[in-house]
Amino acid sequence: MQLQVTNSPFTQEQVELLNRLLPNLSDAQRSWLSGYLTAVQSTSFSAPSATNVASQSTAQAATQAPIAREVTILFGSQTGNSQRLAKSLSKKLSEQGLEVTLTSMSDFKPNTLKKVQDLLLLVSTHGEGDPPDNALPFYEFLHSKRAPKLDELRFSVLALGDSSYEFFCKTGKDFDQRLEELGAKRLTDRVDCDVDYDEPAAEWFASVSGALSNASSTAPTQSSVATISDAQGESQYSRTHPFQAEVLENINLNGRGSSRETRHLELSLEGSNLQYEPGDCLGIYPENNPQLVDQLVSALGWNADEQVSVNKQGEQRALRDALRNNFEITVLTKPVLEQAVKLTANEGLSKLLAAGNEAELKAYIKERDLLDLVQDFGPWNATAAQFVSILRKLPARLYSIASSNQANPDEVHLTIRAVRYETLGRDRFGVCSTQVAERLEIGDTLPVYIHQNPNFKLPANPDAPIIMIGPGTGVAPFRAFVEERAELGATGKSWLFYGDQHFLTDFLYQTDWQRWIKEGALTKMDVAFSRDTDQKVYVQHRMLEKGRELFEWLEEGASVYICGDEKHMAHDVHAALLTIIEREGGKSSEEAAAYLANLQQQKRYQRDVY
Template sequence: MELTVTNSPFNQEQSEKLNQVLSTLTKEQKIWFSGYLSAAAAQSNEPSASIVETAAPVSNEPKPKTREITILFGSETGNAQGLAETLESKLKEKDFKVNLACMEDFKPKDLKKVEDLFIITATHGEGDPPDNAITFHEFIHSRKAPKLNDLRYSVLALGDESYEFFCQTGKDFDNRLEELGAERLHSRVDCDLDFDEPAEKWMEGILNSIGHISGHESTEPVKVNPEDISATQTYSRSNPYEAEILENINLNGRGSNKEVRHIELSLEGFTDSFEPGDCIGIFPKNDPEVVSDLIETLVWNPDESVPINDAGDTLTLRDALTNHFEITKLTKPIVTKAANIFGNDVLSEKVKKDRWIYGYVEGRDLIDLINDFPPEDLQPDALHQILRKLPAREYSIASSYQATPEEVHLTIGAVRYHANERDRNGVCSVQFAERLEPGDTVPIYLKKNPNFKFPKTNETPVIMIGPGTGVAPFRSYIQEKEELELNNKAWLFFGEQHFTTDFLYQTEWQGWLKDGVLDKLSVAFSRDSEEKVYVQHRIEENSKEFYQWIQEGAALYVCGDEKCMAKDVHQSILNVIQKEGHYNEEEAEDFLTQMKKDRRYQRDIY
């Protein structure tokens, strides 16, 4: 409709000008302009004229109150924290009020005030919560936990499906919140090591559910960028950097039972800095010999094109088995899926017993599974329905960015063992030990670890406990300490099998000790004496001085094997606190728990 002096209150000149403007406007612009005139008229208490589009009526109904969102994370290596920060950012973009906190920093008594709760948590060890989630986990499972009938929630669980208690901490929180009367806003998602895609889908579900209920809905479903999930750096898990190998050196002497490689990678053109405690993730390749043996066992064509996911992406069979699928490690889901596809009656019967599965997968791979339970009619296009994606391997950085910003060093122990009548090799570690040389490249990404951070002050003494390759982050810290000329005291506990062949970075430690960068070095070489001596024994031998350092404000750092070393070291530290501080067992535990909360007791164990 065109404006004229007869169908509007405007004169000829006004009508012509308005018609000229209106002819250039889109529908959305016309609606906005109509609303603008209505609002302007309301402010001046004058009626507005409807031009072309009728403005939506202004409702006197009060807008629904936007519920406050709380995000809690329990994180051991930083993955859960990174995802929590991504979710926080996405919710704030939609104008939600968000409170983000680590579980240990959240006051349990405030739980009954929470309206919408999103939990993102890892699972540590054999189904245990991460260190920074223990207190909250204990509270919510105690009789002190309040009824939560007005709470809505959802849980994202991180884990490794090769462990028996896969994502157990997330399952615990999910079930307990339901028991306490809370309403599940969105189903729990359990993530394996390759967590980007399922975490992305969970966040999309959260954003769409909460937006719809709270009146934030849009015409298009929310989509989360996978790049936001991985990292904020230029290079990330989903966009790895191809790093050239500069050095690949065996640190062990002749005759050693170990083979530990010192790896130096070029970071030329890599734009992100790192700190002691951070990690480098590496995407490895499966051993070509194992791949060939598997193809021969299956009697398949290595050049045949096979799907690698449900989206229909394809690779040749050899490429898929080399670069994409994990074939050297069995998990309960893999064996269960195989039982559904293999058509082998014996396997189908055995998988009904969990205990059998967990006993069987130990030290076996896909070749074993196929030989032990021959498939009736397995086709190449079924592989992606059985196998998981080959996960990256993460290694603590062993160098300082301040000292060598154009390169990064790693300390990688070659894993070799014999099990079930076959020799077995670690996928990534033996790739470096046997098949990678200077000049080759590997795809990497930087993994920040906010839960393993060192002080950059002259006041805080540092005690570092790192046997074997666990010494890597401490080399990084001492390099940085020297570069920044920090004067705080530092004490290293290191252990291995033999002094003459296994003292990793020996000359460097002795040089730092001589120069005063390192104040004290306590070593334990378990095979050099009739009675085996480990780092935990050295801690208790130095009990009085160890406790004195703690009294002076020392921060304790432990890195290395979880199953044996970390537990034994933890107990030895408790013994020292109990003995020298004259505490009982419970008081010593409380003392060490407080040190954790104060970030004075940090662990990077695996």
């Protein structure tokens, strides 16, 4: 098992050093080191200094104190939100005097579950109701016949999700229901969080903290119920306090004649003290299209300068500014429609929400925005203040970072494809992507923060080979991977599979890849341009063509990374990997699946898919 910051008391630097050292030790060396550490520990307590006496007195006092209640915190996280929340909760409960064990669901040993007293689960839902990759083993165990009766267990679940998806917080709901079926008792009720999760998560923290305090007769400290965003590293800037980053460069990467527009955006982080690693994302708080905002205000006959509240603290802004900067107007969700039905006498919306109309409701939500809702189900019996109170906050957009912090101090680079399409007779636009493409000039600023993703990271060993699969803008983090390795002089082999529509117009960062191949930072590159041939060719086809060599890399210890579209590409690439392992490794389909699952367990199969 590889050491991690989350499953050990070591820092990230110490973990990386130990992971390089320990696999290379012989049994004799391990035994000697174990004895040496024991001797060092004994020696450190041999001298009866005043400090040691005080330490021994403290230890004796601790042994006389009541045994602290043990709490196990498990997280299932695809992009890192649940993991960050779990670490914050662990810190607060430890300050409260509780014995806390914090671990990823993938690293938790299910056969120890019956020994757990109090279990806190923090888990997101990925794709169409699926568990995150690192939650899947525990999820499958708990839903199998091997799951034990848990009559002595108390639990609580914090579920993260996005209410614009049909299966909102489904993984958290599944865990909550299954634990109840196995006999466990709820410590506190499950809380389901939308994309704006700070306040409900903090309330769940306080509820759990209070319940555990009552059980262990330990009074909660003020810090134990503080907000969840009080620890974001050394920088003062965070998700709840973004940095205004100046635009240094904004270039269209696609050639003339391309049907696509992909912007290479360079932002200054100077003065922010924000740090990032390859695999992390940058969060941007965007602005809604001003044209859409004006159409919405006009359709409802409101005064654009009317003051409305934009948060629970009662902060007031002009309606036009609030709709542009604070509220989501391009995405509909079922909860919004369920609140909107109270504000109109139009029976059509009630019928749409009626039981039995799930398919029709899903189709309506998928294709429309707030302006459609306003136009379809008026007249509206609501003031501007009442109407905006039912809207979700405008969430940040996350983009994979396309640069190395080591190679570009005080800068961050992004790869953003403009989203434009027409439906129901009206042009539609991606909120952040078209802001970047159409309304963002050099010298402008964007509110940003670093979104760390601990589940998509380069191997600690710079000599380890890596295989990267990233078509389209999915190639962004791999530009950071290769640039980082080039900057640090890593010697491990690297292989990139890249695809897009046309070689001449859509080969993103072509000169960068060519330079890194020439310099040796990138060992191999295979490309697939789907519209340049009669038969469409994608990255998974190139992988299958090179299946034997790819499997040899896996056997040599290569880590595999996938970034891009989850619904189609990621599934097709996963299937191609299984085929290659089965065919080239001489394995059955079950053995190939187990092989790939083992890679995932070893953190050698990582995905950043959306």
